[in-house]
Amino acid sequence: MQHGKSPRNLLMSALVAGAVALLSACSSTPDAPAKVEERSAQPGTATPSTQGLSTGTATPGNVTSAGTVGANSNADGLDPALRDPRSPLSKRSVFFDYDSFTVKDDYKPLVEAHAAYLKRAPKARIVVEGNTDERGSREYNLALGQKRSEAVKKVMTLLGVNEAQIESVSFGEEKPRNPASTESAWAENRRADIRYVGE
Numbered sequence: 001m002q003h004g005k006s007p008r009n010l011l012m013s014a015l016v017a018g019a020v021a022l023l024s025a026c027s028s029t030p031d032a033p034a035k036v037e038e039r040s041a042q043p044g045t046a047t048p049s050t051q052g053l054s055t056g057t058a059t060p061g062n063v064t065s066a067g068t069v070g071a072n073s074n075a076d077g078l079d080p081a082l083r084d085p086r087s088p089l090s091k092r093s094v095f096f097d098y099d100s101f102t103v104k105d106d107y108k109p110l111v112e113a114h115a116a117y118l119k120r121a122p123k124a125r126i127v128v129e130g131n132t133d134e135r136g137s138r139e140y141n142l143a144l145g146q147k148r149s150e151a152v153k154k155v156m157t158l159l160g161v162n163e164a165q166i167e168s169v170s171f172g173e174e175k176p177r178n179p180a181s182t183e184s185a186w187a188e189n190r191r192a193d194i195r196y197v198g199e
Contacts (some may be wrong), residue, residue, distance in 0.1 A: 101147035125197040133186035145170030
């Protein structure tokens with residue numbers, strides 16, 4: 001009986017010694033197993049930042065949805081629906097009336113669709129780029145473009161998107177979609193564009 005326990009005890013001792021060696025390797029011991037552990041530790045280093053990103057989500061359900069989005073994402077980490085012309089997520093521009101930064105009712109469903117996606121994918125980041133037509137001074141147009149980008153950001157944050165996921169910038173009149181000096185061209189240029197980081 002004791003003879004049978006002795007090999008088990010030796011096996012247990014060997015397993016414990018192996019576990020201790022592995023734990024020692026994690027504390028940056030410069031032997032060969034440490035290199036293996038350092039490589040496997042790299043994904044673990046992402047955990048704190050992942051947790052930091054998740055703090056903006058309101059419910060555990062968002063984590064599940066984010067996992068679903070991740071499962072359907074491309075190599076760049078973004079959902080293919082962002083590029084699918086049949087998806088509302090492929091529409092990226094919110095247009096404004098002359099000298100206005102109010103998000104019109106016509107564009108609220110578009111903003112809501114992007115907000116819902118951002119809530120499901122807490123790692124996704126966007127830049128909202130405010131633009132104006134050529135009329136007015138450069139300074140005025142930069143300020144108006146900023147108000148337009150911030151108006152879209154505000155709607156999204158009111159819908160529950162983590163503010164850290166959205167950056168708002170202004171290009172003023174510098175990036176016209178249509179360079180002509182006509183009413184229809186100006187209407188195309190009065191907009192805020194939604195750009196996903198990593199696209």
